Amino acid sequence: MxxxxxxxxxxxxxxxxxxxxxxxxxxxxxxxxxxxxxxxxxxxxxxxxxxxxxxxxxxxxxxxxxxxxxxxxxxxxxxxxxxxxxxxxxxxxxxxxxxxxxxxxxxxxxxxxxxxxxxxxxxxxxxxxxxxxxxxxxxxxxxxxxxxxxxxxxxxxxxxxxxxxxxxxxxxxxxxxxxxxxxxxxxxxxxxYVGADEVDKLLRRGEGWLAGHPERDLIARRYLRHQHGLAAAALLRLDADEAPVRAGDGEDALEAPIRLNDLRLDAVAAELAACGAATVLDLGCGEGRLLQRLADQGRYASLVGVDASPVALERAGRRLGARTGVRLQQGALTYRDRRLAGFDAAAVVEVVEHIDPERLPAFEEAVFRTARPGTVVLTTPNRDYNGRFATLAAGTMRHPDHRFEWSRDEFRAWTDGVCARFGYTVRLSPVGEPDPVLGPPTQMGVFTRCS
Missing domain, CATH: 3.30.1610.20 (Hen1, N-terminal domain)
Structure with missing residues (x-):
């Protein structure tokens, strides 16, 4: 060989x-x-x-x-x-x-x-x-x-x-x-011979990529020679070790006085309605709050929520119940997934800042080249605004799982780069009441595919 x-x-x-x-x-x-x-x-x-x-x-x-x-x-x-x-x-x-x-x-x-x-x-x-x-x-x-x-x-x-x-x-x-x-x-x-030590080896070598892989169940079963107990143990440990991918209670509490989460969801829902999409992806859907709003509007033929966390998807399933036309699936946004291609629009709400900077090119490839929806509505914190939060210590980020938070200039440079690399145009829009000097608490980019 x-x-x-x-x-x-x-x-x-x-x-x-x-x-x-x-x-x-x-x-x-x-x-x-x-x-x-x-x-x-x-x-x-x-x-x-x-x-x-x-x-x-x-x-x-x-x-x-x-x-x-x-x-x-x-x-x-x-x-x-x-x-x-x-x-x-x-x-x-x-x-x-x-x-x-x-x-x-x-x-x-x-x-x-x-x-x-x-x-x-x-x-x-x-x-x-x-x-x-x-x-x-x-x-x-x-x-x-x-x-x-x-x-x-x-x-x-x-x-x-x-x-x-x-x-x-x-x-x-x-x-x-x-x-x-x-x-x-x-x-x-x-x-x-495959024993319990092979579970440790699989998780060690799979660190950073296996938890969100669309075929992780198949990988665990085959790698562990179809020993059900070992495969189940590996998958449970993957779920237990998985880092949160959405904002938690700390960030929600920080932003609650200005109702920023509601304002974000309202702004994203309005952009999705304005672009005339019939099929929508919610990438990093978390517990399904945006999906619930979109489903209740009754204007979409298909809504698909994607998240790496099985726990978040389970909660989203309970929130959404048996709503028609809504589907949930596991996946990570740094992996190319052909199941996500062919949708009219995608929402990426407060997710990109949870991705390690060195994985951003993989995120861009997965969303803007492989999935390539007609419209992408993406929101992320505005670091410039952080000084307005009285309970946020200087130099810290809004949530401990944030890998970075972009200033307005940094976000503009990133969106321009995405457009140049993947054939989109972008319109930047504020979310929340802007500070005259520091700008809005959340910055939103609405990407439109050129062809």
């Missing part, structure tokens, strides 16, 4: 620093099930490619073990197909890179780079569709080419093996982590 990692970052040979493998020196590492060959077939300034060729010893795999039948030990693709063997090899041979550590170039390890991974052959139980379902929400461009069941007999058709190519601008550590988790998930098998 062969994995190649390539970059066009300049100079491309910086890849050697990240992988801790010198481009001029081929290496071999012995593993319990075979040998990993590590080398660079291409190491230039403009493009550099690293290769991990994993040579599994088929005899060692079955020595001392009972097969499922007389031919099981002899007729098998296990030694030759990318699977959990590759995941273990990544951990053993590229563990430092997998952990995102680079003592000589720490800034490089934290940087987003243009990366390409290619795996041949990769076992994909579920075909090319499941490859896309697992990797596209993480921001990858996915190519999956089916391989013939037998090259000598192409008339036999394809099997479950694919040549998979993944491209993204991301950290190398993130790419390696996604591969380490999802390659065994695609294969839907593991070559070693």
């Amino acid at each position: 062969l994995l190649t990692l390539s970059t066009t970052h300049r100079p491309a040979t910086d890849l050697g620093f990240l992988l801790h493998k010198h481009p001029d020196r081929a290496q071999q590492e012995s593993l319990s099930f075979g040998t990993a060959h590590l080398f660079y077939p291409d190491a230039g300034e403009e493009r550099c490619t690293f290769a991990l060729l994993l040579e599994v010893d088929p005899v060692a795999l079955v020595r001392g073990r009972d097969g499922a039948g007389p031919l099981d030990q002899y007729v098998s693709d296990r030694p030759y197909v990318a699977s959990s063997f590759l995941s273990v090899a990544l951990s053993r041979t590229l563990g430092t890179a997998l952990g995102g550590r680079c003592a000589h170039r720490p800034g490089l390890a934290a940087s987003t780079l243009p990366l390409e991974a290619r795996i041949v052959p990769l076992s994909c139980r579920g075909g090319a569709d499941i490859v896309r379902r697992l990797f596209e929400p993480l921001g990858y461009d996915v190519g999956a080419e089916p391989l013939p069941l037998d090259p000598v007999h192409p008339e036999w058709g394809p099997g479950c093996l694919y040549a998979v190519t993944l491209r993204a601008d991301c950290r190398l550590a993130d790419l390696l982590t996604h591969l380490a988790v999802l390659v065994p998930v695609l294969d839907d098998a593991k070559h070693y």
Whole structure:
């Protein structure tokens, strides 16, 4: 099985620093099930490619073990197909890179780079569709080419093996982590015993991306070899550890004297009505307050609320009851989700400030390129106004989960950048009574798609 990692970052040979493998020196590492060959077939300034060729010893795999039948030990693709063997090899041979550590170039390890991974052959139980379902929400461009069941007999058709190519601008550590988790998930098998320690490993490697992945249930089931108890435990821990994504009681109490939450919802609802939308997404819907208002107006054919928190969605479900045309689904706004495409409009109310700044490009891609509604109504706090809140200490933000709060100039610069990158125009509008100097308490951008 062969994995190649390539970059066009300049100079491309910086890849050697990240992988801790010198481009001029081929290496071999012995593993319990075979040998990993590590080398660079291409190491230039403009493009550099690293290769991990994993040579599994088929005899060692079955020595001392009972097969499922007389031919099981002899007729098998296990030694030759990318699977959990590759995941273990990544951990053993590229563990430092997998952990995102680079003592000589720490800034490089934290940087987003243009990366390409290619795996041949990769076992994909579920075909090319499941490859896309697992990797596209993480921001990858996915190519999956089916391989013939037998090259000598192409008339036999394809099997479950694919040549998979993944491209993204991301950290190398993130790419390696996604591969380490999802390659065994695609294969839907593991070559070693799966116990409770595998739950810890899954949650450790899934930190920051698994909780909001649209296919997280499938990932947990397959990674843990369909052991229901382990998968349920993993999902419960994901929910328990999940950070809040919406404003909490502290922010609500802070803004209550000026009824700012009601003013926001009124302003967003008015913009959605004015644009003539029939189908609307509420991205980061929380407990469903905006959805409730929109549903009660009776003007929308379809309303879909999306949130990463199952607890918030459960509360939203209780609030909304059996209202017709309203649907709730789990998802995170930093993952591309094709289920969100084709809507007339989307609301993103007091959500963007809960996203880590380095994840904002992923949020932009998910909302303005993949979902790409005709209108996007987005609100966020105005940092300039914070001095008006008597109970808010100087230099602090309105809620402890806020990753940032934009000034008016910063918000204007961000909205202009989004429009230039994704083909929208924007109109900025105040929400709440503006201060003559500090501006409004909430700033709103109404994005309109150009085509």
